[in-house]
Amino acid sequence: MENWLPKLPIADWVDVFVNWLTTNLEIAFNAITSVLETVVDGMVSGFGYIPSYVFMILLTLIAWKIANKTIALFTLIGLFLIANLGYWDPMLETLALVLTAVIISILLGIPMGIWASQKPSVRQIVTPILDFMQTMPAFVYLIPAIFFFNIGVVPGVVASVIFAMPPTIRLTILGIQQVPADIIEATEAFGSTTGQRLLKVQLPLAMPTIMAGINQSIMLALSMVVIASMVGAPGLGADVYRAVTQIQIGKGFEAGLAIVVIAIILDRLTQNIGKNKKQGGTA
Amino acid sequence: MKKIEVRNVTKMFGKSKKAIQLLREGESKQSILKKTGATVGVNQANFEVEAGEIFVIMGLSGSGKSTLVRMLNRLIDPTAGEVFIDGEDIVKMNKEQLRNVRRKKISMVFQKFALLPHRTVLENTEYGLEIQGIPKETRAVKAMDALKLVGLEGYENQYPGQLSGGMQQRVGLARALANDADILLMDEAFSALDPLIRKDMQDELLELQAKMKKTIVFITHDLDEALRIGDRIALMKDGSIVQIGTAEEILMNPSNDYVERFVEDVDLSKVLTAGHVMKRAESVSIEKGPRVALKNMKELGISSIYVVDKKKTLLGAITASDAIDALERNEGLATILQADVQTVLPDTLLTDLFEKVSTASIPVAVVDENNRLLGILVRGAVIGALAGNNIDLNTIPNGKTEVAAGRLEPINRIDFSSKSVQTKQSNHFSSESDQRRKVIQQDNTILNLPSQPNESLNSDREVN
Numbered sequence: 072m073e074n075w076l077p078k079l080p081i082a083d084w085v086d087v088f089v090n091w092l093t094t095n096l097e098i099a100f101n102a103i104t105s106v107l108e109t110v111v112d113g114m115v116s117g118f119g120y121i122p123s124y125v126f127m128i129l130l131t132l133i134a135w136k137i138a139n140k141t142i143a144l145f146t147l148i149g150l151f152l153i154a155n156l157g158y159w160d161p162m163l164e165t166l167a168l169v170l171t172a173v174i175i176s177i178l179l180g181i182p183m184g185i186w187a188s189q190k191p192s193v194r195q196i197v198t199p200i201l202d203f204m205q206t207m208p209a210f211v212y213l214i215p216a217i218f219f220f221n222i223g224v225v226p227g228v229v230a231s232v233i234f235a236m237p238p239t240i241r242l243t244i245l246g247i248q249q250v251p252a253d254i255i256e257a258t259e260a261f262g263s264t265t266g267q268r269l270l271k272v273q274l275p276l277a278m279p280t281i282m283a284g285i286n287q288s289i290m291l292a293l294s295m296v297v298i299a300s301m302v303g304a305p306g307l308g309a310d311v312y313r314a315v316t317q318i319q320i321g322k323g324f325e326a327g328l329a330i331v332v333i334a335i336i337l338d339r340l341t342q343n344i345g346k347n348k349k350q351g352g353t354a
Numbered sequence: 355m356k357k358i359e360v361r362n363v364t365k366m367f368g369k370s371k372k373a374i375q376l377l378r379e380g381e382s383k384q385s386i387l388k389k390t391g392a393t394v395g396v397n398q399a400n401f402e403v404e405a406g407e408i409f410v411i412m413g414l415s416g417s418g419k420s421t422l423v424r425m426l427n428r429l430i431d432p433t434a435g436e437v438f439i440d441g442e443d444i445v446k447m448n449k450e451q452l453r454n455v456r457r458k459k460i461s462m463v464f465q466k467f468a469l470l471p472h473r474t475v476l477e478n479t480e481y482g483l484e485i486q487g488i489p490k491e492t493r494a495v496k497a498m499d500a501l502k503l504v505g506l507e508g509y510e511n512q513y514p515g516q517l518s519g520g521m522q523q524r525v526g527l528a529r530a531l532a533n534d535a536d537i538l539l540m541d542e543a544f545s546a547l548d549p550l551i552r553k554d555m556q557d558e559l560l561e562l563q564a565k566m567k568k569t570i571v572f573i574t575h576d577l578d579e580a581l582r583i584g585d586r587i588a589l590m591k592d593g594s595i596v597q598i599g600t601a602e603e604i605l606m607n608p609s610n611d612y613v614e615r616f617v618e619d620v621d622l623s624k625v626l627t628a629g630h631v632m633k634r635a636e637s638v639s640i641e642k643g644p645r646v647a648l649k650n651m652k653e654l655g656i657s658s659i660y661v662v663d664k665k666k667t668l669l670g671a672i673t674a675s676d677a678i679d680a681l682e683r684n685e686g687l688a689t690i691l692q693a694d695v696q697t698v699l700p701d702t703l704l705t706d707l708f709e710k711v712s713t714a715s716i717p718v719a720v721v722d723e724n725n726r727l728l729g730i731l732v733r734g735a736v737i738g739a740l741a742g743n744n745i746d747l748n749t750i751p752n753g754k755t756e757v758a759a760g761r762l763e764p765i766n767r768i769d770f771s772s773k774s775v776q777t778k779q780s781n782h783f784s785s786e787s788d789q790r791r792k793v794i795q796q797d798n799t800i801l802n803l804p805s806q807p808n809e810s811l812n813s814d815r816e817v818n
Contacts, residue, residue, distance in 0.1 A: 253464055259456075260461075271484070276471070
């Protein structure tokens with residue numbers, strides 16, 4: 072092999088490409104950085120204005136409304152535990168990071184999923200890119216992310232988006248494709264336009280599947296918080312990272328427990344969104 | 355008026371150019387599949403559907419009937435051919451025009467209901483109107499009207515998942531009726547329902563159709579359903595239409611072995627009606643005296659005769675012996691009239707009149723709603739028709755839509771001039787015991803000589 076084909080200089084190509092991006096798209100990256108920073112900081116200070124007990128009660132009530140009593144109780148106890156352990160502020164920072172990443176995932180992922188569901192050619196291009204995003208080790212794109220977005224919360228958000236967005240896209244495609252063919256046929260037979268078919272039929276029927284995708288995105292974004300902390304993102308991840316590097320096993324467990332509590336609360340809430348709205352909705 | 359015209363419509367799945375050529379040359383579905391790998395969905399179908407007609411396309415699964423109906427609104431694009439809706443070829447239409455046809459002219463009902471599970475019954479029914487941009491109030495009124503028509507008032511806020519199959523299909527029907535299209539395509543609409551509900555739905559469809567006069571193309575694999583509701587039936591096999599005709603035409607004159615095998619198990623008594631098998635009624639006017647009545651009976655070789663007034667309204671029957679008494683006493687026919695005679699309407703199915711025919715002492719009279727005498731039921735002819743003898747049927751040869759007279763057409767259009775009725779043996783009354791003996795004789799004769807039932811009826815005629 073080596074004899075007749077020299078090693079492909081993929082590494083060199085990537086270096087050149089990253090350099091080119093850093094120098095030529097600096098303005099764009101700076102804009103993205105400042106926007107994301109503003110969003111995350113805004114969210115953190117917004118959450119910070121709310122006294123912790125009000126925040127706890129608010130979230131408990133939301134859990135009660137969306138899900139059930141058990142989950143509401145868990146929310147209350149879980150949040151109280153986090154406050155008690157002294158991780159309230161890092162928790163808010165983590166929440167802001169995760170929510171920002173998930174919102175971006177939804178804003179980009181759902182339209183992308185819809186587009187891919189309508190056009191097989193788009194789907195063929197998107198699918199391998201999603202595989203790439205999910206399996207390429209995060210550290211590989213974390214370093215160039217520092218070049219583009221500097222140290223801080225922004226490369227953390229970007230890395231989280233890259234890792235967390237694929238389920239939203241995949242399950243949006245799946246949900247839309249899973250709408251029974253006879254229902255699509257019926258909407259066609261009555262003379263629906265493509266937009267009407269999407270908005271009135273496909274998206275509503277795909278909603279449970281899309282919600283499952285968003286739920287998965289949230290979980291994946293949470294799983295990225297420790298890695299994000301390595302490029303300077305604050306929050307619970309940073310506490311875990313610090314504890315691990317200083318071999319403080321107990322502290323690491325506490326911070327990790329706080330992440331788990333947040334994960335379970337967010338998971339149960341998103342799982343139950345939209346579920347109890349339509350009692351009759353059996354397909 | 356022709357509502358739908360289908361000209362040489364062909365659907366080929368797979369590479370089609372060469373296959374179409376082969377199809378035109380008359381190659382079979384199997385040999386085309388072998389030579390080109392293309393599957394013939396529908397092979398050069400031709401038919402027309404008149405406004406207000408229920409046209410049934412029937413065939414077993416894989417015969418191409420569902421593909422064919424989907425080409426009528428281009429849910430499936432034909433590979434070749436033309437489909438005219440109100441004289442316009444929809445195959446040539448662009449998306450916008452096609453959408454308009456689907457919105458205004460053609461509605462569809464689906465086998466698996468295809469309701470939107472996230473919408474209430476009312477919202478489902480409104481769907482067709484909603485996408486046309488009709489204001490909420492207007493479309494709610496129209497949708498409610500449609501729901502009332504199908505008997506779903508009070509269910510408008512339920513979700514489809516809360517309804518039974520039969521009710522879900524009513525919603526499907528209401529949705530199709532709500533946008534007031536002239537043409538209704540029904541793709542195996544009742545096939546997913548259990549038999550009793552299916553029969554109810556068929557009855558209701560016929561009732562609705564009597565009111566609304568839509569043009570309905572109904573797909574089914576169920577022969578009984580086709581015979582029950584179809585004004586005309588197209589029978590499909592391997593993508594081709596093998597025969598188009600009324601239920602009677604298909605049953606009595608199957609165009610080939612396939613159709614014959616298909617229909618051989620059909621219970622004719624549930625298809626044929628009194629109107630099909632009745633013979634011309636000999637009668638005497640009430641104003642005539644007993645002498646005229648006796649003369650008529652003697653000429654015809656019968657022992658009793660029906661009495662009518664000037665308008666042919668049935669008054670009753672008289673027997674020959676009573677007429678002789680009346681003649682001796684010099685009285686009119688009114689005094690000896692027996693008014694309690696058995697009558698049936700011409701659209702009564704044979705299965706429903708066996709009992710009357712078998713117990714009546716004189717042939718049962720067929721009358722219209724105004725009690726006007728149309729004909730009589732001779733036992734031999736009834737049995738002959740059930741045995742599949744066309745000669746015992748009225749209006750079978752070349753009978754077009756009149757044959758559907760049984761249900762929708764005015765009854766007086768039944769063709770009295772047809773051959774089987776002209777033979778002069780119709781009225782045949784005798785004393786009860788004689789009658790019974792003779793019927794047995796007739797039956798034997800018919801079974802032995804199926805081609806000449808009328809002669810056989812004549813042969814043992816005697817005046818009492």
